[in-house]
Amino acid sequence: MARTKEFDPDAVLQQAMELFWEKGYEATSMADLVERLGIARASVYATFGGKRELYLKAYDRYVENGIDIIGLLSQPGPALPAVRALVERYAEEAAQDTRHRGCLVVNTAVELAPHDRTLARRVEANWDMIETALASALTRARAQDELGADKDPRALARFLLTMMQGLRVIGKSSDDPVRLRDAAAQALSVLS
Template sequence: MGRTKEFDPDAALRSAMELFWRKGYEATSMQDLVDHLGLGRGSIYGTFGGKRELYLKAVDRYGEDARVMLVHRLAGPGSGLQAVRDLVRFYGAGALADEDYKGCLMTNTAVELPADEGACRRVASGLETLETALMGALVRARAEGELGPDKDPASLARFLVTLLQGIRVVGKTAVRQRYLDDTVERALALLD
């Protein structure tokens, strides 16, 4: 008969996600995880696998949290165009308010682990989720007459995905205020 876990695996995963998000994959050691989670190595390995497996599970959790947020912000009732505008402004404001300069875990993963196949699959899935959510809101906006017939929802969604990820990267720099001040509104002008 196996021993019962004396900790909450979901809480531990969220805590690991925060540590990886703040420090990055390479800079986080197994000892950092042991200290931060307050768990023994055996508990971490037994529940999550090694550091890489734990990292990928943390990225999965982050991606699921992001998906829930996107559905809430973009698929709800009301103006699809306003929902898109609000999301872009939310990303801009979030980048400027990020006191720890930690950015987006998905974007950080893309930059730090471009050759890791598992990480790349998760990043691609996250980008596709964002694109799909944006495109759905833009299609709805066009159907409601908020977005002109000359505006292609698919192309705009891909542009906005790229813009939002760029906002996350620039948001990690000391000069973010200078670059992000008018970028959001200039980008949103393309929706007019």
Template structure:
């Protein structure tokens, strides 16, 4: 049964879950019709194409980054904030029974560099993280917690890369060694931030 009235964001959220589970290429229009409870005509009239719906879904997923930015903006130790973020990423991967991973990481691997519009949206996501992390690292440098002889922007980019690396490792490795692999990455990433002991 197709619903006569709907909000595009609700349809995009439903579609996002399908793209997240199956990937862009493997998701059919019929999958989207069934998953959103909308007719083909409603989908095409609202989003123009599968690609248009995917872009809207990716923008909706990007909104979840606000929670990460809020975490990084909390008071206290800058290194502790980064640790909390990386531990959260690792926990997400270790408890992801569906093995869906991160939609941004999945999309970057599937379409990044091959689809200009999607690549632009991915860049917006990574830039948001980079800006928030740069501000946090600058705060840590001012407090003497993070080495001041390193570029805060370069360190922020390294942490963004670490986040994506954790996502990929989380999906690529399973079994008893997986937690240790992820924790090793986190420990080395945090060590790269800290000031050398006198």
């Protein structure tokens, strides 16, 4: 007869995500996981697989719980205010990141994607989704005469995506919120 789990796998996954987000993959040992999660090493393996499998699940959890970018950018009405709000939100979240955790997607891109094809594909999928949502909103903005006809929505989307991810990197290591807010304001000026 199978034993009933004495822990909530969903809560444990959330705690694992937080730990990986704080320390990174390589700096998080199995001992760190066991201590933080409050479950035995065997339970980690039996429930989630190894450390890598747990990281993949934690990464997916982070992405699923992130900003509803598609919902934000696809609302009816003017599109440009939604794009501006998204960029400003990225800047504010980075400016308020007092724990200097950054973004788990960006952290994964820097730490693991160069040598882990599975995670590289997941990072690319996330960035493709953001870029596509931005390009769609900017195309709509151009069609609604909010954005000049000479502006290339796809190129602007790529620029904003790159800048927004850069905000996350700077926010991870800087205590200067003005730097982040000024950068976002300058990036948004290209939409005028």
